[in-house]
Amino acid sequence: MAPSTRSYASPGTRPAGLRADAERNRERILAAARRLFASDGLDVSMACVAREAGVGKATLARRFPSREDLIDAVFADRMDAYVGAVTEALADPDPWHGFTGFVRNVCAMQAADRGFAEVLAMTFPAATALEARRAEAYHGLLELIRRAKATGHLREDVTDQDMAILLMANAGVIAATHETAPDAWNRLVGHMLRAFAAPGTEPPPLPPAPSPAALYRAMIQTARATRPAEGRAEPGARPGGE
């Protein structure tokens, strides 16, 4: 029979031998997941993704057996942009300028995609495509930090751990403010770059603070969004009055 057994069963890798309609469905799933992850974070239910994509839950589960597989496929290209940001920064003739630009760029990527913000603050051992790119970017970051320190503009006591911590912190700010104060993250980054600048170095200008009203609305929004089930309707006509 000589069946063309080009079937890669290995999950997580790009299944090249998919049937045309299956490949189309895969793309629709990825597009839907990209949308939902970006707006709602990584915790959206798989059922929601399937609904948004217009496919059955079984199809989603067959193509991406675990949420991590889906995350891996969805954010691979974002991670490419991440790696690209490091490369671009390394190409900057002024390493300190490259470093500050890199930090701002990456944090802006987080702000633009809530799911990606969380991805950068976590590790997914099973998401091999993702983690390979993360490792690559990490390598470049180490070199970028080394060069920036050599110029004397980046403080000597700043380490790559500080970048990880900044990404976690930024993820927290974005989770709280992305709806109503979408520029708040910029303020955090401005402060951190000030802290990273060696004494005598001119730090980048500090962005304006978000308005108090916007921040307050963000804090309410957060409380609501995290616990959506609490929104109760009117109790209605209850027979036994207490």
Added chain:
Amino acid sequence: MAPSTRSYASPGTRPAGLRADAERNRERILAAARRLFASDGLDVSMACVAREAGVGKATLARRFPSREDLIDAVFADRMDAYVGAVTEALADPDPWHGFTGFVRNVCAMQAADRGFAEVLAMTFPAATALEARRAEAYHGLLELIRRAKATGHLREDVTDQDMAILLMANAGVIAATHETAPDAWNRLVGHMLRAFAAPGTEPPPLPPAPSPAALYRAMIQTARATRPAEGRAEPGARPGGE
């Protein structure tokens, strides 16, 4: 049709006329919630709280109809400590020293109680006891910032919004690291205090960075903790345990 005998069951207020055993159960619920909120955040299920307290779900629901009511009762005393921290800072003869100490104290409170970390990053309009104390602390913070600026040690462009942003950022760091790198928050605060210090002012020393291994473990932990259902058998040994 029942004649409203005693209708005003205003939630959130302290029910003074509870039967003795009911009051005891109330305390057990509060103690259980305090424990669970502190270790797991505000999103623990009400069923878990009831189980931990050793009471039925109905009892919990009767005493605290919404999660916000429970949060209000649990964190009222923590908020007292929060107000106390401001008061203490205002009593410091050196406003800059008072300010830095306040920031560190509050962020340490967040680190010690994950639920409280989230409370400080959100607003709960229905939690009147909580919000009253928050407003009081906010008032004191404004004065503290004013005085610290007057000494010339706190930068002029720092505002109270920055404190809110710091609390959100710190909540993010703590959510990611509280298990395996419990000192990471300290590093963030150290950087922020550097950024807050006016040029020429000696900023507080920067705490040491957490170990790379601990941070890495924290990032894995976060991914697992957020999505507990994903826990499946590990496919294989982790290659490079960096």
Added chain:
DNA sequence: CTACAAGTGGAACGTCCGGTCCACTTGCGT
């Protein structure tokens, strides 16, 4: 001591989740 209301927890919903099964449909090589 007694009667009654305040209080209780188990059980029964209704909803949503992730995972799996299976009778259909459909692309595609022939």
Added chain:
DNA sequence: ACGCAAGTGGACCGGACGTTCCACTTGTAG
């Protein structure tokens, strides 16, 4: 054109959650 395997989605299961109901227990006032 045709047949088969790849692909599909509705249906079903077990589990967790929040809510409500109700028969029972237990303080406590008189």
